[in-house]
Structures are given as C-alpha cells and as structure tokens.
Amino acid sequence: MKQIYLDNNATTPVHPEVLEAMLPCYRDQFGNPSSVHWAGRAVAGAVEKAREQVASLIGASPAEIVFVSCGSEGDNMALKGTVDALRDKGNHIITTSVEHPAVLETCRYLEKTGCEVTYLPVDRDGMLDLAQLEAAITEKTILISVMWGNNETGNIFPIEEIGKIARKYKVRFHTDAVQAVGKVPVDVKAAGVDMLVLSGHKIGAPKGVGAIYIKRGTRLTPLMHGGHQERNRRAGTHNVAGIVGLGKACEIAGRDLEKNAAHMRRLRDKLEEGIRKNVPQIKLNGHPDPAMRLPNTLNVSFAFIEGESLLLNLDMYGIAASSGSACTSGSLEPSHVLGAMCVEVTLAHSSTRFSLGPNNTEEEIDYVLDVLPKTVQRLREMSPLYNCSNEEQCETCETIRRI
Amino acid sequence: MYTDKVMDHFQNPRNVGEIPDANGVGEVGNASCGDIMKIFLKVEDNVIKDVKFKTFGCGAAIATSSMVTEMAIGKTIDEALELSNQAVAEALDGLPAQKMHCSNLAADALHEAIKDYKARQQAG
Numbered sequence: 001m002k003q004i005y006l007d008n009n010a011t012t013p014v015h016p017e018v019l020e021a022m023l024p025c026y027r028d029q030f031g032n033p034s035s036v037h038w039a040g041r042a043v044a045g046a047v048e049k050a051r052e053q054v055a056s057l058i059g060a061s062p063a064e065i066v067f068v069s070c071g072s073e074g075d076n077m078a079l080k081g082t083v084d085a086l087r088d089k090g091n092h093i094i095t096t097s098v099e100h101p102a103v104l105e106t107c108r109y110l111e112k113t114g115c116e117v118t119y120l121p122v123d124r125d126g127m128l129d130l131a132q133l134e135a136a137i138t139e140k141t142i143l144i145s146v147m148w149g150n151n152e153t154g155n156i157f158p159i160e161e162i163g164k165i166a167r168k169y170k171v172r173f174h175t176d177a178v179q180a181v182g183k184v185p186v187d188v189k190a191a192g193v194d195m196l197v198l199s200g201h202k203i204g205a206p207k208g209v210g211a212i213y214i215k216r217g218t219r220l221t222p223l224m225h226g227g228h229q230e231r232n233r234r235a236g237t238h239n240v241a242g243i244v245g246l247g248k249a250c251e252i253a254g255r256d257l258e259k260n261a262a263h264m265r266r267l268r269d270k271l272e273e274g275i276r277k278n279v280p281q282i283k284l285n286g287h288p289d290p291a292m293r294l295p296n297t298l299n300v301s302f303a304f305i306e307g308e309s310l311l312l313n314l315d316m317y318g319i320a321a322s323s324g325s326a327c328t329s330g331s332l333e334p335s336h337v338l339g340a341m342c343v344e345v346t347l348a349h350s351s352t353r354f355s356l357g358p359n360n361t362e363e364e365i366d367y368v369l370d371v372l373p374k375t376v377q378r379l380r381e382m383s384p385l386y387n388c389s390n391e392e393q394c395e396t397c398e399t400i401r402r403i
Numbered sequence: 404m405y406t407d408k409v410m411d412h413f414q415n416p417r418n419v420g421e422i423p424d425a426n427g428v429g430e431v432g433n434a435s436c437g438d439i440m441k442i443f444l445k446v447e448d449n450v451i452k453d454v455k456f457k458t459f460g461c462g463a464a465i466a467t468s469s470m471v472t473e474m475a476i477g478k479t480i481d482e483a484l485e486l487s488n489q490a491v492a493e494a495l496d497g498l499p500a501q502k503m504h505c506s507n508l509a510a511d512a513l514h515e516a517i518k519d520y521k522a523r524q525q526a527g
Contacts, residue, residue: 103409229477308461312405325461326437326505347457349437382419382459382465384430384441397493 002318005362008178008296009151009355010322011278014245015204017389021248022206025241028135033238034229043240050247057250058177058196059187060213066213066233067243071178072102072356073147073198074080074212074387075160077223077234078174079328082143083115084221090140094118094171096128096157097340099147101174104336107145112134116140125287126341133162137169146172146256148196150182152324152337152353156184161191172218178202178210182253183261183294194218200242205249209242247372265295268356272298274369283347285324285338299324301338301347304386305379310352313375319368324351346385406496409466416465420455420467420471425489426523427474429515438464438505440512444472446520449479463498463506467491471509480517 005013025046031039033047068074097108097119107117117135120128128146137144144166149156159175166173174195180186182203188196195206195218200209214220214233226235248321253260269290275282275298285299302310307323312319324335325351333339334348343351354368379388405413420443427444438460445453454472458465475483488510492498498507500518 222460304459306460306464309413310463312410312462316414346434346437349434382416382457384439385434385459 002364002367002369003204003403004319004360006354006356006360007320008355008357009154011078011201011207011360012204012357014206015249017252018204018206018245018248018253021032022241022245025244028294029240031191031240033225033240034252036095043238045246047238047240050243050250050292053247053251054198055213056210057186057254058181058198058213059189061160061203061216063231064188064216065211065229066214067209067238067246068197068212068234069208071199071202073212073223074173074199074210075100075102075176076106077212077220078195078197079103079110079143079145081220081225082172082174083110084115085161085219086142089140092118092138092140093143093318094120094133094136094141096122096147098122098126098150098152098155098337099145100151100176100178102185102320103147104144104205122340125340126150126285126337127155127287127292130158130161130165133166134169137165137171141169141171144171144173146173148175148177148186149184149294149297150286150337151179152335152351153292153299153341154179154355155287156180157293159193166194167192181295182237182249182257183191183296184265185257188213188215195220200246200249203249203253205245206242209239209246211246213314256358261295264356264360267360267362268298270362271365271368271370272300274365275300275372276375278369281317283343285320285341285343297392298354298356299351300354301343301351302376302380303347303350304383305376306349307352309379310375312370313379315376317367318372322353322355323352325349341349404500405462405466405496405500408470409496409498410467412495413462416456416469418453418455418469418476420456421457422453422455425455427516427518429512429517429519429521431512431515432460434459436462437503438508440464440468440508441473441511442468442512442516443492444513444516444520446480446517449481450491451475451478451480451483455511456509460505461502463502463507467498467507468493468512470494471513474515480520484514484517486513 033044140166181198196213201207281303338348422443425443432438457470
C-alpha cells in the first residue's frame, strides 16, 4: 500500500544526510565532549560545529545557542527561568490562548506559584490583536511569549512587530519557533526576540534534541542543574549524536529553505484548492490567506463527520494526517486552538490537519484528492447530522450551519 | 490501539442507515463530546426484527454502534434491554480505556430506542 505522510508538524523523517552525519557518533566518536583527552576532543569540535550551524540558520551567534532535549524543555526553560531570574522585577506573563501545551501548561503551573498570566484571545482567523497585546503590558510584565507559527492552523504571527512592542516597553520576548524554523525565514535579530526555541525532529533531525537561543546578556535561571555544560546554562552530558544531527538539519534547512518552502506551498495550495472544489461543506481553519500560514500547513473541518474516524479511514488508504478532535487529543475537549478561534464544536471535532514535507510529491496530493471526497462522503452517509430530515428540530445541524 | 474486531466493524459497519417506518428511535450523546448515536428499530411481536444506526463519532463510536445492531437483531425487547455498553465493548474484544466512557454509548442508544417504542405503544 502507498504510504503518504502528511503529518510533518507532528514529526519528520530523519534526513539521510543527517543520519550520515550522526553515525560516527554511534561508532568511534563515542567520547564525552567535556573530556580533555583524545576521545573527548574528537567530538567537542562536532558539538561546536553544530552550534554554529544552528546559530547560522537563525541569525544568532554560536555562544547564544544552548542545546536541550526537546522543544518542551526549551519552552519550560525560557518561562520558568525568566520568572525565577526576574522575580524582583515582576510576575506578569503575556502569552496567547493558542500556544502549544509546552507554553500553556507551563504558564498554568507558574500561575500556581504566584505568577499572573494574560492569555490573549485570537479572532476567528486565529490572529492576534496587537493593540490588545500592548494594552496588556503592565509594570509587572516580565515576559511576552508568542509562538512564531501555530502548529495546528499554521498561522504565522507578526513576530517582528511584537518584538518592537516588547523592546518599546523593555519586556523580554520569547517565541516558540518549533513549527516556523525550516519553513519560513527566521532571524532572531530582525525579529527582536530574546529567546527562541526550536526542535530537531520537526526539521529532519532525530527526536530528543532541540535548542534555545538566549540573547547575550539575558539572565535566565537554569532548569537543569549539575555540570558545567553549555556555559552553565544547561547541565547534562551532551547528546552528541543528536546535536550533530540537529546541526546538520539546520544547515540543510537553511540551504534548501526557499526551494522546500516553494515546493510545499505549491502542493499545499493544490490540496487546499482541490478540497474546496471537490468536497462541499468544509471550513478552513486558520488565516484565509495561505501566505499568512506556514507554507506546509492546511487545517480543514469537514462538516458532519468526526476527525478520528476520518483519520482512520484515510489511514486505510495509507494517508497519515492528524486531527483536533477530542478523541485524538487524549481529553474530552477538542482542540484548544480551534476553541479559541470560536470554531463551532462539531466542526472542531471534525478538524483535520494536513502538514506537508519537502518529500511530498504532486502524485501524492492527486491521490489524496482522489481518496478524500469519497471517504468524507462515506462517513457523512453514516452521520445522523448529515441530511437531517427534521432540520428545524435538529439543534446540532443548526449550529453547524451557523458557520 | 483498536482491536481487529473494532477495526472490522469500523471498516465494514453493519446495518448503517435509517428505517423509514421505524417504530422506535433513540439518540444519545451530544456534539460537544464528539459522539452522537441514533438507533432505528423495527419491532414486531416484542421482537427486534431490524435495527439500523447512524453515528457521528470516532472509530470506537462507529464500531460499537455497528456491533450493538448485530447483537440486538432477533432479541426480544426485554432481552435487548439487558444488553450493556460493557457487553458491546467485550464483544469487540475491548476498547481503549479512554474510549470506555465517551464513545461506548451504543447500548444506551438502543435502550433509548426501546423506550421510545414502548412509549409509542402506550400512546396507542
């Protein structure tokens, strides 16, 4: 059976060049980069080369890059480390209601420890009102945390403008750029961010490695205490192979960025147009202008059907996608992102995210566009919400039609 | 995460649709939790002659709906009232833990349909 992978916002396959770069670290280059002897020296250079590769992709200096184990660790470090380091300045954080759980749940935890958090709302397209952001800043505000690109809708937030606001009020600015890096140009200096988090496995490196950019001079309490690795910013023996892989993946991401983004955008737009043309009663979730979304992301709700059953059906055809339905979120609630966008609840349950990668082909998109309409129709035929005969009495249909 | 039986009933659901002259209809669930099941019954001489379902929901919701229709056909309404959600899940060789409370409502839908049938009979 064909295998079509359209879930690259969840994770990506390891790039062959990345794997090639990593393999020596699992063979003869086994040393600990903190050791002075030949075994340590053999890999210390590799770690520093990776640091340069990561820094170069986002316009940072190598000394401003700290390797971590994943995006969640980076976000935790940025938030908790700031709250601890700036305790004397204030306790107020401004973030958005559509952040990744790595930021949202960390904020909820910090609220329990005495922080105050403003969760900025978004409009129906999932975008922020910057006037509202500016108005939320108080004397106690120590941090603004806004993601660069949203993992569910692909919406790109105006990071440079937020950076300007943050500088105007001298508030520290953190961005979770896990979904943006490698898909859109990211320059920490131009954006005016103080901290930026990226993750390896979203860009063709393996799972278990990420990095945080910490602008020079930023006071940040470490999350992990112990040895002197990473200039005392992050203790723990280096994940040498992972770090080397992340470095290589960043080099490739920078090298192929334009080509890959154009390729993914063309196929994503084709998929979007194809769905609009061939499947009635759908709702696009996210900014209506595809240019305002990450070039690889498309989030669509198919009215009257539930997301998980659609995913299982697509999986039968070898198509891998993801959903914002409660059944796939591990909770009883559908996606908090779609909830924040006031997407009607049955439509939120039916939301389906297609996130492309550089390896997807035109033929694959054609295949999806062939399979999808009949799969949606098959599930609609089974749905009590579809073609309700007693329409006036059917409250559920009413709520769907309101959108 | 799903058993082979669940996947079989999900991929080839039995008794999907509506019964135009149903004499008992039951619906459970709600849109906010993502599962709505509707069961249509044709009862003759207290025996369930035909059952059909329509379901909005995840794989487990569709599979349990399909299974309950198979289990109910041919039973008397009293026998059918003894069918539990648990029994439906067991007939499917089990459901993932997180699905047991939210998507395992098919027997409830069947019972609602039987209640509707009884109410219609009483109304005459």
